Amino acid sequence: MVHYLPTEPEILILGRTRKKNPLPLFWTASGLEFRTDGSELWFELESDYESMEEWIRIEVDGFCLQRLIVPKGRSRLCAFRGFPKGTRRTVRLLKEVQPMLDERRYLLVHGLECDGKLYPPLPKKCRIEFVGDSLSAGVGLAGAPSLVDAGAAVYGLDGNYALLTAEYFQADFRILAKCGWGAYCSCDNDLVHIMPKYYEQVCGVLTGEHNRELGAFEENDFSGWQPDLVVINLGSNDGFAVDRPAWTDPETGFSQRMVSCPYGGLEEQSALRFEAAVKDFLKKLRRLNPNACLLWAYGMCEHRMSPYLEAAVRDYRKESGDEKADFLLLPATNPLWVGSENHPGKKEHELAAKVLIERVKEYEI
Structure with a gap:
């Protein structure tokens, strides 16, 4: 498994934010998009909140594979595993909830791990x-x-x-x-x-x-x-x-x-x-x-x-x-x-x- 930072050049950062490590996700539909040929992928996230939890969705080739609540604290979430290796797939992680008036609330992306390489997403028009x-x-x-x-x-x-x-x-x-x-x-x-x-x-x-x-x-x-x-x-x-x-x-x-x-x-x-x-x-x-x-x-x-x-x-x-x-x-x-x-x-x-x-x-x- 290879560890990648969210600011790797192959990763498209979605949404208005500051490009840093770890990467803060502030707005609705902010997140990451990239392609990978790996058979297994994990995201390393960190979250906290007082009342309104963070929800994310993970898409693979346009299909929503997962929609879930991000646990409090730092966690590793499996996006997928057991996929055929060698096929390039487009992966998108998106924050689903708006910024809230909760001073404790945040969502950070520390990185991702996979057993393959990363590739840039298809060019946007x-x-x-x-x-x-x-x-x-x-x-x-x-x-x-x-x-x-x-x-x-x-x-x-x-x-x-x-x-x-x-x-x-x-x-x-x-x-x-x-x-x-x-x-x-x-x-x-x-x-x-x-x-x-x-x-x-x-x-x-x-x-x-x-x-x-x-x-x-x-x-x-x-x-x-x-x-x-x-x-x-x-x-x-x-x-x-x-x-x-x-x-x-x-x-x-x-x-x-x-x-x-x-x-x-x-x-x-x-x-x-x-x-x-x-x-x-x-x-x-x-x-x-x-x-x-x-x-x-x-x-x-x-x-x-x-x-x-x-x-x-x-x-x-x-x-x-x-x-x-x-x-x-x-x-x-x-x-x-x-x-x-x-x-x-x-x-x-x-x-x-x-x-x-x-x-x-x-x-x-």
Whole structure:
């Protein structure tokens, strides 16, 4: 058996992280991809958490061979054994759960062992980054519709629209997503829990000194990985906020709430604040990803925010002259397609991926 580090040149590191040994995995679908001709493969991982455990999936040639909870502490996990030696197989290890607000929680890859050689994965044709909320994080894709309030168990990647899209285009991809977070505010009107605020950091949505030591709060190296396409799937939680109480900033006492009109839609000031936040995020994305296509794709849960998103993207294009920014309305989920945690299930993700793929084909990335 030969021991390999996660930073070996033959290994493709998936997801936004710091390239170091051991390798921290912060975001949904972060992990490793490589090929090996060995008959046996083991991963050496380390994990800890207070309440929300880490789940991973191990794929071989596109088939999910294992999906499991990572034990606390340092452990060796067998990916496979007894396979015919000499055949090159593509192996992918993926973290299935989003970054959580748990200062003890982390997942490290110390290395892997196999009785064969490592080879680089087949070349990727493009790079796609997905920025989103629970939909992009895969809430609802693990467990039956009856599974609710089950913690980390409801997060899954099987059938995730982002993975389906990335696989269609043979893309190297990244997912930056947090359940409940929005573009202007979170689902409970919080102005802190928004994705644009932390986009420039490796994984600024985390907290705690240990995550700081792992590099989560460092500035992301955008020059080292430039996407051809950024898909933004935000807005659902901003819309849900109208049904929640106002949020008050504990430091300043400032209070705010998204407000709806009696006849439908948002009242004017709420709409203006939301549209301004969308335009500001598009400006940030363009500054940091100067050559990427920007596609704001929304609608898997409902469509109440679509008029404001469409208006914001249209105004941004007009004001900036940026013709590589677009809006795409995704089909809302059929009630019969609901997965766990009252979230869209696999059929909805598959339909969303089909619609998204057809639009992205036009970009010729």
